[in-house]
Amino acid sequence: MSTAAELVKPSPAKLLSFLFHEYGKGVTFQERLSKGFTQCDVIAVKTCREIEGIFCDYVATLLEKPVLYAGPEIPEPKKEQHELSNWLEKFEPGSVFQQLVLGLLGLELTELPFLLVVKPPEGTNSAEEALPEGFKQRIQEKGLILDCWVPQLEILRHKSVGCFVTHCGYGSMWESLVLCDCQLVLLPRPIDHIFTARFMEQHLKVGVEVEKNENDLFTKENLCKAVKCVMDKDSQIGCLVKENHRKWKELLSSPGFMSNYIDNFIQDLHGLLVEKI
Structure with a gap:
């Protein structure tokens, strides 16, 4: 059970204040998010089920929309030596x-x-x-x-x-x-x-x-x-x-982990398009 001290670290109001900043013509970030989630057909997330699966399942249930995993594509570091x-x-x-x-x-x-x-x-x-x-x-x-x-x-x-x-x-x-x-x-x-x-x-x-x-x-x-x-x-x-x-x-970093997510993401998108036809 959370203590009172834990509940105010950090202050919830300060934490969420960015949602009410205006982006564009009088539209807040929260309004953009809300319209995007409610009007879309599918939600794609740059993550994997092993890391954030339970959270994506919650979003899918809450919004009643499929959530697709695009995988965390990480760039390979350059091999040359820096000074x-x-x-x-x-x-x-x-x-x-x-x-x-x-x-x-x-x-x-x-x-x-x-x-x-x-x-x-x-x-x-x-x-x-x-x-x-x-x-x-x-x-x-x-x-x-x-x-x-x-x-x-x-x-x-x-x-x-x-x-x-x-x-x-x-x-x-x-x-x-x-x-x-x-x-x-x-x-x-x-x-x-x-x-x-x-x-x-x-x-x-x-x-x-x-x-x-x-x-x-x-x-x-x-x-x-x-x-x-x-x-x-x-x-x-x-x-x-x-x-x-x-x-x-x-x-x-296991072999094929990232590429498998990209392949499955493309297949899932294709499947959704076929359903629309």
């Missing part, structure tokens, strides 16, 4: 972690080497301008901060990278599950990223979400705590999410 590989080679295997949101002091608290990729904040020309005073000097031997594009998949597959602090975008979820062996720390942005984080932590049990307060804000201590939890080799939770991640990766 960041030379920097990563300085560290022990599995010791570096990457984050896509600004949690600088939390990263420093972990005392682990890290690579941070972040957009320059508004009003600045570079991420370096926003660094806390003295931060760059303190982390110069173990931290690298970039505000440019980096080859995320190649970095996550590098042997020195042991943990990925992810914003929990849907694409990042599949990439982290299928293409790397990193431990996962979940630091979701608003909108659907929060749902994805809860799904990964509570349903798949492959990561640990950073604790936030009722205003959806995290502290440097909570970020550090989540990273240490998955990176500590003696942590029961760390061992559990690592083993679950291994099992899901083994299934999702």
Whole structure:
């Protein structure tokens, strides 16, 4: 049974506020979703039954429409070596972690080497301008901060990278599950990223979400705590999410798994068209 504290993490109103943003001529996102679901003949989802089957079954029952699985098609990472590989080679295997949101002091608290990729904040020309005073000097031997594009998949597959602090975008979820062996720390942005984080932590049990307060804000201590939890080799939770991640990766990357979903999706679409004729 949920406690009162659990029910307000994060605030439901804040969580769902994006539904009421206007897209186009006075039409909210919620209205677009509603009309799309009610007026369509079939719903296609970029997922697989093994991962999200029970949720797709619920949608099919609720809307009384067939739900087709298109499969999580994941791109193959490029084989060429990026210049960041030379920097990563300085560290022990599995010791570096990457984050896509600004949690600088939390990263420093972990005392682990890290690579941070972040957009320059508004009003600045570079991420370096926003660094806390003295931060760059303190982390110069173990931290690298970039505000440019980096080859995320190649970095996550590098042997020195042991943990990925992810914003929990849907694409990042599949990439982290299928293409790397990193431990996962979940630091979701608003909108659907929060749902994805809860799904990964509570349903798949492959990561640990950073604790936030009722205003959806995290502290440097909570970020550090989540990273240490998955990176500590003696942590029961760390061992559990690592083993679950291994099992899901083994299934999702098995030969023919992705292509079978595409083939079946095409056959299902063809069958529905034949029924309409």
